[in-house]
Amino acid sequence: MKCHDFQELLQRRLDGEQLDKDWAVREHAAACLDCRSLQQAADSMLDQLRSQSPTMPPLDLTRRILVRVEADQKNRLPRRFRAPARLGRLGRLGTYLALAASVLLAVLAGMYGLPWLRAPAPKQEPQQLVKTEPPPSMEKSVEEARQAVASLADKSTDQMRVLLSVTNPMENVGMAESAPPLEPAASLRQAGQGAAEGLQTVASSTQRAFAYFFREFTQADAGKQKDSRVH
Amino acid sequence: MGPDVSETDAMLVRGALRGNTQAIEALVVRFQSDVFGLCVKLLRHRQDAEDVTQEVFLRIFRSLQRWDSSRPLKPWIMGITVNRCRTWLAQRVRRPELADYLHDTAAGKADDEPVEMVQEIQAAVAELRLEYQTAFVLYHDQGLPYEEIAQALKKPVGTVKTWLHRARMEVMARLQRRGMVEVQHEVP
Numbered sequence: 001m002k003c004h005d006f007q008e009l010l011q012r013r014l015d016g017e018q019l020d021k022d023w024a025v026r027e028h029a030a031a032c033l034d035c036r037s038l039q040q041a042a043d044s045m046l047d048q049l050r051s052q053s054p055t056m057p058p059l060d061l062t063r064r065i066l067v068r069v070e071a072d073q074k075n076r077l078p079r080r081f082r083a084p085a086r087l088g089r090l091g092r093l094g095t096y097l098a099l100a101a102s103v104l105l106a107v108l109a110g111m112y113g114l115p116w117l118r119a120p121a122p123k124q125e126p127q128q129l130v131k132t133e134p135p136p137s138m139e140k141s142v143e144e145a146r147q148a149v150a151s152l153a154d155k156s157t158d159q160m161r162v163l164l165s166v167t168n169p170m171e172n173v174g175m176a177e178s179a180p181p182l183e184p185a186a187s188l189r190q191a192g193q194g195a196a197e198g199l200q201t202v203a204s205s206t207q208r209a210f211a212y213f214f215r216e217f218t219q220a221d222a223g224k225q226k227d228s229r230v231h
Numbered sequence: 232m233g234p235d236v237s238e239t240d241a242m243l244v245r246g247a248l249r250g251n252t253q254a255i256e257a258l259v260v261r262f263q264s265d266v267f268g269l270c271v272k273l274l275r276h277r278q279d280a281e282d283v284t285q286e287v288f289l290r291i292f293r294s295l296q297r298w299d300s301s302r303p304l305k306p307w308i309m310g311i312t313v314n315r316c317r318t319w320l321a322q323r324v325r326r327p328e329l330a331d332y333l334h335d336t337a338a339g340k341a342d343d344e345p346v347e348m349v350q351e352i353q354a355a356v357a358e359l360r361l362e363y364q365t366a367f368v369l370y371h372d373q374g375l376p377y378e379e380i381a382q383a384l385k386k387p388v389g390t391v392k393t394w395l396h397r398a399r400m401e402v403m404a405r406l407q408r409r410g411m412v413e414v415q416h417e418v419p
Contacts, residue, residue: 037412038403041403041404041411042403044348044411045352045399045406048349048352049352049372057284061281061284062260065284068285069255069288069292070252072289073292
C-alpha cells in the first residue's frame with residue numbers, strides 16, 4: 001500500500017465506513033511514520049469532534065426571532081404589489097417608473113380633465129328618467145334625414161332671395177317667378193336631387209349678385225371721377 | 232407511529248405559509264440550534280451569530296414558498312445560513328472589527344475536555360477556505376450527509392467530498408505541526 005492509498009482509506013474511515021482492509025492500513029501505518037502520525041491526528045480530531053457538545057443558542061433567541069419575523073410579515077406588502085424578484089433591479093425600476101407615470105397621468109387628468117374623467121352631466125328630472133322613448137325606427141330616421149336635407153336646401157335658397165332682394169329687387173322678382181319654391185321631396189333620393197338643385201340655384205344667384213355688385217361699384221367709381229374732373 | 236421528519240417539516244411549512252403562529256414558532260424552535268451553531272462556527276463571534284440567525288429566519292419565512300417540498304428542509308435552511316454568513320463575513324472584512332474566535336466562540340465545553348485540542352481544531356478550521364470550512368462544519372458538526380451538503384451548497388457531491396477531504400487534511404496537518412499528536416515510534 002502506498003501513502004496515497006492510505007490517505008484514501010483514512011478518509012473513508014473518517015466518513016464512518018468500516019474498512020475491510022483495516023489490516024492493510026495498520027500494516028502501512030506501522031511501517032510509515034508520516035502516515036502513522038496522520039492516522040493519530042485523524043483519531044484525535046475525530047474523538048474531539050464526536051465529544052463536542054452542541055452549541056446552544058441563548059434562551060431568548062426564539063422570542064427575538066419571532067418578534068422580528070412577525071414585524072417583518074406585517075411590514076411587507078402583499079406579493080401582488082411588489083415587483084417580481086426575478087426581474088431584478090431593472091424590473092423593479094420599471095415597476096417604479098410605471099407607478100410614477102400612473103401618478104403623473106392622474107395629476108394631469110385632474111388639471112386638464114379627460115373626457116372619461118369629467119364630471120357627469122347634471123341629473124335629469126325624475127319624470128324624464130322614467131319616461132324613456134322607444135328607439136327610433138330605420139324608416140323614421142331616413143325620413144328625418146330627408147327632411148333635414150330638404151330644409152337645408154330651402155334655407156339656402158331663402159337666404160339668397162333675401163340677399164338678392166337687398167341688392168336687386170328686379171332680379172329677385174324675376175328669380176322668384178322663374179324658380180318656384182321647392183317642394184319637400186318624397187324620398188331621400190329626391191331630397192338629394194333637391195339639395196343639388198338648390199345649391200345650383202344658390203351658386204347662379206351668387207354669381208349674378210357679384211356681377212351686379214361689381215357693375216354698380218364700377219359705375220359709382222366712374223361717376224366720382226367724372227365729378228372730380230368737372231370740379 | 233408519528234409522521235417522519237420530512238412529513239413533519241412539510242406540515243409545519245404549510246402551517247407557516249397559512250400564517251399559523253404556532254407552526255412558525257415550531258419551525259424556529261426546531262432549527263434555531265442548527266442555524267445558530269453553524270453561524271457560530273463560521274463567524275466565530277457569538278453576537279454576530281445571534282444577529283445572523285435572526286436574519287436567516289427572516290429570509291426563511293420570506294422565501295418559504297420557494298422551498299421544494301420533495302427535498303428535505305434542513306439542507307435548504309443550511310444553505311440560506313451559509314449564504315448569510317458568507318455575506319456577513321464579506322461585510323465584516325470591510326469593517327475594522329476583528330473576530331476573536333479563540334475567546335468568543337460559543338462551543339459548549341465540558342470540564343473534562345482537553346481545551347487546548349478544542350482550540351487547535353477551531354483555529355485550524357478557522358484558517359480553512361470558506362468552502363472547506365463550510366463542508367467540514369456541515370459534515371462534522373451538523374451531521375449532514377454528502378448529498379444534503381451538496382444540496383445546501385448547490386455543488387456536486389464530488390466537489391463536496393473533495394472540499395471535505397482537503398479540509399480534514401489541513402486540520403490534521405496543523406495538529407501535527409502544533410505538536411498535538413504524539414507519534415508512537417514503535418508499533419507493538
